[in-house]
Amino acid sequence: MGQPGSGTADAVGEGELASYRLRRERELSSLYTTARSLTALGEVGEVLRSIVRHAHELIGCDFAYLSLLDEDGYLTLRASAGTISPEFSSARMPPGAGLGGRVIESRAPFWVSNYHEAQVLRHDSRFDLLVPSEGLMALLGVPLLVGEEAVGVLFAADRTERPFETDEVALFSAFAGHAAVALNNARLYEESRVSLRRLTDAYRTIEDQVATMERAAAVHEALTHVVLTGGGPGDIAQLLVEHLRGTVTVQDRDDKVIAVRGGRDEHADQDLARDLREEARRTGRCASSRDEGGAALSVVAVGAGGSPFGFLSLSGHAAPEPADVRMLERSAQIMGLLILMRDARVEAEKRVRGELLMELLSRRPLHPAQRERAVALGVDVDHLDVLVVADCPERPTSDIVRQLRPLSSEWSGLAGEYLGQATMLLRADDVDDVASALHHTLRRTLGAPTLVVADRIAGQERSRSFTLTQRCIKVMRSLGDNDRGASTHQYGMYSLVFDPERAHDLDRFLTDCLGTLLEYDQRRSTDLVATTAAYFAHSGHLSRTARSLHVHMNTLLKRLDRIGVLLGDDWRSPDSALRLHLAVRLHELRAAVDGPAPDATG
Structure with a gap:
């Protein structure tokens, strides 16, 4: 275990020196042959597989694998050659861990003769669990450098403990240099090819896009004309019929049909239409489907400012293209704006009329601006x-x-x-x-x-x-x-x-007719005024009057006698009764209009 070193044993004889030179020539020849073969490849995946296969053959190890750096800094195994278990094939090493982390940080080769016992490495527990299953023992890693940047590590592994000679490390490093160039070229090639394919696809569709844009521009111009000329839902429906095949139907927020263009509004499947309206209302996008007869129906909700106004639908044999759907959705937006503008005008007129009404009913002189608004209305x-x-x-x-x-x-x-x-x-x-x-x-x-x-x-x-x-x-x-x-x-x-202006006349009349009774009720907390009103309300019928007042007949008679004492015995004569009856009725009406008078608490 250690840095590449130990060196090749000194050749003792000329035979050994010749053998060494011959082996080096074969290795270098194999290296350059391999490097040329890598430059001929284009696919990234193919380059990765070729690198590990040639690395495995070049150094003669039990197995070889290659790991690349992810965006999050993890080294992820991307290709392998030799027998590698499925678990090992998915190995990921966190930043700075393992032999690969050491190579990435130093940008230099590193090897160990016994990975499990290597104390100079920061081990990763998950990777260490995979080592026994694969039988990994000796491990050599060299960096894949693109300029000064390490993009990955190429590994050579043996299942027996052994050192890696300086010549092996140098050869493997040289191969890794060529492999890094080939890998970078493959990436650039793939990126260029993807970009070219995208440009080609874009170029192929540009004519369709131009045609769609021209039609969209024509529709937009026509919609603008509808707005400027004060058109309505029927005008927009007619415009859509001219650009889309089928029947266009406009419905209000209560699903009532207000305009149909291009044919009769025939929705055989009302359940489907109802479901599409609900979906369009919920999603705010066009909802499309076909009924059992194969007819296509597309529905979009009409609204603006968060307020639903109704629905715009297109029915026909062919399903609408994406451009047609966008046209339908845009038309629904324009229709919503038209309705919103109409409602805003109506609301503004209501507000102006309301303000005028308030001004006219107030005692202030009408402002000249308000008078001009009135003339405009x-x-x-x-x-x-x-x-x-x-x-x-x-x-x-x-x-x-x-x-x-x-x-x-x-x-x-x-x-x-x-x-x-x-x-x-x-x-x-x-x-x-x-x-x-x-x-x-x-x-x-x-x-x-x-x-x-x-x-x-x-x-x-x-x-x-x-x-x-x-x-x-x-x-x-x-x-x-x-x-x-x-x-x-x-x-x-x-x-x-x-009439408030006649309140004084009413007060004088009530005082003349009822003043004595009102004063007596207030002073004695009696109900003589109410008794008089009930008496006249029941046309002088005593039993009905007593029942309406919820009093005994004797109590009623005592109250009537008291009224006679206060008003005089002739209070039930025709002229006096008429005057008194009118007074108590007006007294009741004033209480209903203005509330009880301060002196009428009885």
């Missing part, structure tokens, strides 16, 4: 003389507004949500007709009882009209009207309640 803000409020407890306000917006366009008006109420401003001659017509439409579209109240705007008092209509709705519900269209003047007799 075809709305004459100076002639919007009717205000409408719609209320449907079974539907969200947003649903009511959604139904009012298209109706507002028909009336050249504005619709939106104001202070939580679905509100509309419009121009009309007959307020009653407006309320009735809008109620009829909303009742049908919303499918639930709806109240619609309209008010004629006096001058520019739009906010006052909003207050009147909103409070009138509360009065109507208190009166039991839950599904009707009416104007505020139809409920004029209750204007004392819902």
Whole structure:
């Protein structure tokens, strides 16, 4: 065990010297013959096999093998000659370990006469387990150098313990030098051949690519034209039919067909179409398949900004080419953008109309920019003389507004949500007709009882009209009207309640009629006002009145006597009863609209 050394024994006689020279000549001749044979090879695998085979024959060892450095620095066995076990054939040596690691680090040959007992090496336990199975004993390794870089190690191994002579090491090293050159040339040759093959393949397909690009450019130009001219899904479907054979179908997000071009929309296998739509929606890519009859169907989801808008499908006898699939996917993207642009325009118009409505209902003067926007929308803000409020407890306000917006366009008006109420401003001659017509439409579209109240705007008092209509709705519900269209003047007799400007008149009327009872209820915590309201509500029928108040008849009679003491014995006379009945009813309605008055706690 040690560095190459010991040297060839000095020739004693001329015969031994001649024999030595003859052996060296044969070795050198074999070396150069082998080197020439290696240069004629091209495949890397073939070069590797040839190297170990010639190395095995050249040095006359039991077996030879070659390991190359991986990207991670491991030496991996790549070729062998001689009997080598399958386990040994997959040997990998970590960086710096074993005889190979020593050779890589020093870039110089190294040998050991007994590998297992060599203490100068850093052993690898996994490799050491393979040594007995192969019977490896003496081992010589020489570096494969490409310039100054070691790319691998060539090994010569014997199954008996023995030294390696200096001449053997020199010969093996020289052979390794030629082998490294041949191996590097083979690698370069293979890389060049791969590159050439790729260039050839690219050149062969360039005409197809040019044709595809030209067609794609034509489609792109046509799609751009559709976008610029404000086209829709039907235009894109027609464009695809002109470039693809088959039938193009456009469906909305509810799978309803909105456009068909190139033939009739005949999907015999609806289950297949449904499955492809689901796959296209899930993957975001084109989904294709054939039905039992052999017809091809391709489906791509239409969407933009994460919002699904529907599906674009192509059906025909031939399956689409990859370029056709890309064309279908791009068209779906353009269609999604068109729909998104359309929705954005609609949403922008809704926002502008909503802002205009807010400005008009506020007491601030309308900004000139807002007035210009109104003109652009075809709305004459100076002639919007009717205000409408719609209320449907079974539907969200947003649903009511959604139904009012298209109706507002028909009336050249504005619709939106104001202070939580679905509100509309419009121009009309007959307020009653407006309320009735809008109620009829909303009742049908919303499918639930709806109240619609309209008010004629006096001058520019739009906010006052909003207050009147909103409070009138509360009065109507208190009166039991839950599904009707009416104007505020139809409920004029209750204007004392819902008109804030007449609140003082209502207070004076209630004080004159009910002031004594209200004061008595507050001071004594009694229910005389409620008893009076129940009495009139049941047309003076005592037993029904007592049952509605959940009191005994004697209690009711005592309360009625007390009312007579406070109001006078004639309180049930026709004129007094009418006045008192109206007062308690208005008192109840005001509580429904405004909440209980501070002095009406009884």
